[in-house]
Every structure is written in C-alpha cells, then in structure tokens.
Amino acid sequence: MKISINQAPQYEGEEVTIGCWLLQKRGSGKIQFLQLRDGTGFMQAVAVKAADEDLFAAAKGLNQETSMYVTGTIKADERSSFGYEMEVSGIEVIHEAEGYPITPKNHGPEFLMDNRHLWLRSRKQHAVMNIRNQIIRSTYNFFFENGYKKIDPPILTSSSPEGTTELFHTKYFEEDAFLSQSGQLYAEAAAMAHGKVFSFGPTFRAEKSKTRRHLIEFWMIEPEMAFYNHEDSLKVQEEYVEYLVTDVLEHCRLDLEALGRDTSVLEKIQAPFPRITYTDAIELLKEKGFDDIEWGEDFGAPHETEIANHFDLPVFIVNYPKEIKSFYMEENPEDPRTVLCADLIAPEGYGEVIGGSQRIHDYDTLKQKIVDNGLDLAAYEWYLDLRKYGSVPHSGFGLGLERTVAWLSGVQHVRETAPFPRLLNRLYP
Numbered sequence: 001m002k003i004s005i006n007q008a009p010q011y012e013g014e015e016v017t018i019g020c021w022l023l024q025k026r027g028s029g030k031i032q033f034l035q036l037r038d039g040t041g042f043m044q045a046v047a048v049k050a051a052d053e054d055l056f057a058a059a060k061g062l063n064q065e066t067s068m069y070v071t072g073t074i075k076a077d078e079r080s081s082f083g084y085e086m087e088v089s090g091i092e093v094i095h096e097a098e099g100y101p102i103t104p105k106n107h108g109p110e111f112l113m114d115n116r117h118l119w120l121r122s123r124k125q126h127a128v129m130n131i132r133n134q135i136i137r138s139t140y141n142f143f144f145e146n147g148y149k150k151i152d153p154p155i156l157t158s159s160s161p162e163g164t165t166e167l168f169h170t171k172y173f174e175e176d177a178f179l180s181q182s183g184q185l186y187a188e189a190a191a192m193a194h195g196k197v198f199s200f201g202p203t204f205r206a207e208k209s210k211t212r213r214h215l216i217e218f219w220m221i222e223p224e225m226a227f228y229n230h231e232d233s234l235k236v237q238e239e240y241v242e243y244l245v246t247d248v249l250e251h252c253r254l255d256l257e258a259l260g261r262d263t264s265v266l267e268k269i270q271a272p273f274p275r276i277t278y279t280d281a282i283e284l285l286k287e288k289g290f291d292d293i294e295w296g297e298d299f300g301a302p303h304e305t306e307i308a309n310h311f312d313l314p315v316f317i318v319n320y321p322k323e324i325k326s327f328y329m330e331e332n333p334e335d336p337r338t339v340l341c342a343d344l345i346a347p348e349g350y351g352e353v354i355g356g357s358q359r360i361h362d363y364d365t366l367k368q369k370i371v372d373n374g375l376d377l378a379a380y381e382w383y384l385d386l387r388k389y390g391s392v393p394h395s396g397f398g399l400g401l402e403r404t405v406a407w408l409s410g411v412q413h414v415r416e417t418a419p420f421p422r423l424l425n426r427l428y429p
Contacts, residue, residue, distance in 0.1 A: 003018060004038055005042065006040035006041045009084055013073065015089065016071070017069050018036065018071075019038060020068065020069075022068070022097075027059075031049065031056075033045075034070070037123075042082065043082055043085060043086060045072060045087075055091065058091050063096060063098055065097040067094040068092055070088060070090070072086040073086065073087045101115055116420055117420075120419060124259055126258075127259050127409070128259070128405065128417060131248055131256075131408055134252050138243060142240055142243045148197055148223060149196070153180065153186035156170070156179065158172075159379035159380055167179065167205075179204040180203055181204060184222055184398065188224050188394065191225060191396070192390065192394075195225070196225045210423075213301065213350070215422060219402065224395075227394065230342070230395055237397055241271075241353075241399075249267065260410070262410070277318055278321065279319070281299070284306075296323060298320075304345045312347055314344055315347075321338055327369040327373045328357075328366065329357040331360075341355070341356065342354075342357070352400075352403070354399045355398055362387065366387055367384055370384075401417075405417035
C-alpha cells in the first residue's frame with residue numbers, strides 16, 4: 001500500500017510503501033539511518049545489516065536527494081518528534097542523484113539563494129513554507145467566517161495609492177501603466193458594493209532597500225470595510241492576528257520545532273494589543289536616548305524595535321502626522337496635525353506587519369488631497385466617484401504576508417519567507 005509520510009501514524013505495525021527522497025543518511029557497520037522526505041513530512045527509516053545484507057548495502061550506497069520507493073513497517077518511536085519511523089524491507093531507486101550541491105555543511109546566503117530551487121527542499125525551508133501556507137489558509141478561513149468576500153484587484157494599474165515614485169513602470173499598449181503596489185483602492189470600490197471584502201495578491205515596490213525586512217515583490221492581505229471607523233478596524237486587525245498566531249501554534253508544531261522557534265513568545269499574543277500614539281512614541285524614544293528623531297519624522301527600524309520591545313507584544317502606533325502618510329487617510333478630529341491611522345509593530349525586531357487607516361469619505365476633501373499631493377486628478381476620477389454616489393465612512397488595512405511569516409516562524413530575513421524571493425539585486429532563479 002502506498003501512503004505519504006504524514007499518513008504513517010494511521011498505519012502503525014503495517015507494511016507500506018512511500019515515494020520519497022533521501023534527505024540525509026548516517027550509520028555504522030551494522031545499521032543505516034535514512035532521513036526521508038516526501039513533501040508531506042520527514043521520517044527516519046532504518047535498514048539493519050543483520051536482517052538483509054543486500055538491502056543494507058543498497059541503503060548505504062544511496063546519495064543525497066535520490067528519489068525512490070521505500071517499503072517497510074511503521075513503528076512507534078518516542079525519540080522522534082514525528083513519533084514514528086520505518087523498519088525498511090525494500091528500496092526501489094527511481095533516480096540516483098549525484099553531486100547534489102547543498103550538502104549538510106554550512107553554506108553562505110548567496111550560494112543558497114543561487115540554489116533557491118533546491119534549498120526549498122531543506123527541513124527548515126520546508127517548515128517556513130508550511131507556516132506560510134497555514135497563514136494563507138487561516139486568512140481565508142478568518143475572513144470567510146466573518147462574512148467577507150474575496151475580490152481580485154488588477155496587477156496592472158494606471159494610478160497608485162501611494163504615488164508613483166516607487167512603482168515599476170511599463171507600457172500598456174499606448175498608455176503608461178504600473179505594477180500594483182496595493183489593491184486598496186479597488187478593494188474600496190468593492191466594499192461599496194459588498195460591504196466587507198478582502199484581497200490577497202502580489203504587490204511590487206521599486207524601493208532600493210536592502211534590509212532583512214524588504215522584498216521587491218511581496219504578497220498583501222488587504223481588507224476594506226464599509227461603515228467601519230478606525231476603532232472598528234483596529235479590533236478586526238487584532239482579532240485577525242490573534243487568529244493567525246493561534247492557528248500556526250496549533251497546526252505547525254513540528255515546523256516551529258524544526259526552526260527552533262520559542263513558542264512561549266507566540267503563546268502570549270492575545271487581543272487586545274497595547275496602543276501608543278505617534279506623539280507619545282516620540283516622547284518614549286526621547287526618554288530612551290533616541291535623539292535622532294523629531295516629531296513629524298517617520299520611524300526607522302531601530303525606533304520601531306525599541307517601541308515594540310517596550311511592550312513586548314504587538315503594539316499599535318496610532319495617529320501619525322498627515323505629512324508622512326498617504327493622501328486618502330481621514331484627518332484626526334482630536335488633532336488635525338495627524339490622521340486616523342495605525343501601524344501594528346511586531347515584537348522581536350520584525351517591524352511593521354500591518355498598516356491601516358480610516359479612509360476619507362468626503363468628496364471635496366479627497367479631491368483636494370489628490371491635488372495637494374501632485375497626483376493626476378484624471379487618473380483618480382473613478383476613485384472620487386466612490387465619494388459621489390453613496391459615500392460612507394469606511395476603513396481598511398494591509399498585512400504583509402512575508403513579514404508575518406518571518407515573525408511567526410522566527411527567521412531573521414524575509415528572503416526565506418517567499419518561495420522565490422525578489423530582492424534588490426536578485427531576479428534568479
């Protein structure tokens with residue numbers, strides 16, 4: 001009977017066959033331990049010389065990443081984190097791999113990125129992708145369970161929610177077009193039709209940033225909600241993040257263990273999250289010796305890390321100065337210098353994982369903001385129409401998938417959180 005590794009617990013004591021690859025092996029003159037992988041999981045298989053000398057010799061001669069069918073009996077093994085191993089009775093080689101470049105020794109990041117197509121097979125990279133997959137699955141579950149509809153904004157756009165200075169330009173026949181940096185504006189249009197929506201897709205930023213937090217192409221989850229004010233949106237954000245953390249802890253135990261993630265840090269992440277105004281955050285930083293920032297300036301990575309460390313939890317920084325935020329954000333009635341917005345800063349130095357705001361819903365105010373920001377009014381006519389025909393207060397936010405994966409998995413660089421990351425100087429493979 002052919003099964004997958006993740007089905008092995010159902011077949012304890014039975015002889016089964018698994019199609020797999022050899023991840024690693026070790027052994028002595030009497031026993032060979034084969035580390036198998038098949039995409040669903042990892043399991044040890046044991047070949048004993050005393051039981052079958054020919055089989056033992058075959059096992060001993062296998063090369064890393066050789067593909068094969070391995071037959072044997074599933075046994076419980078308390079020493080294994082998986083809890084089971086296979087006692088091998090047969091090996092059928094499909095393809096004998098030779099000279100696999102990623103050996104068990106340490107390799108530099110550039111070498112690993114050059115071989116990203118192969119690096120994905122490693123135990124730790126497999127674990128990161130499992131966590132990414134769980135976050136995606138949990139995202140759909142959360143929004144569908146709460147009455148949202150998924151909409152798909154275009155990738156090619158004629159306008160941008162943030163301006164066009166950091167966009168990739170292309171030609172759309174005879175017109176100028178840009179790769180999307182956010183699906184937000186289109187999600188707002190959909191919210192006026194369906195009430196509560198979310199989009200999930202790739203976004204592009206032509207930023208010449210070379211930090212552990214930045215990718216050129218990344219994926220965003222962007223909900224938009226009609227009749228929701230800023231406070232309503234913050235509540236959704238913290239409930240959503242708590243939902244993701246809970247699901248990752250429940251469904252990715254072996255993956256977190258493989259990555260050496262301290263799960264106690266994640267277990268204490270529960271809503272509601274602490275909040276601090278931008279103004280108070282500036283004062284906090286001053287008290288902690290940061291003299292390099294003044295009111296009206298945006299936070300850098302060291303500032304965000306210090307603020308998050310102060311709370312030791314995800315923290316909302318609310319009400320930023322309007323000059324450093326996007327044109328579509330609603331003015332804060334309690335302090336007209338600021339807008340009704342928030343960034344959610346993850347602890348442990350992972351930085352902003354969510355940015356959101358209440359959107360301007362008054363036609364004249366939004367039109368003036370577009371003009372003041374030097375944007376092409378004609379390109380935003382359709383967006384202004386949303387304020388002409390039944391405008392309502394509405395809010396939304398965007399969660400960056402890769403930064404969230406990095407945070408929950410504990411990896412130090414976002415390049416490990418995308419299957420094939422696009423970095424400042426990397427378009428291969």
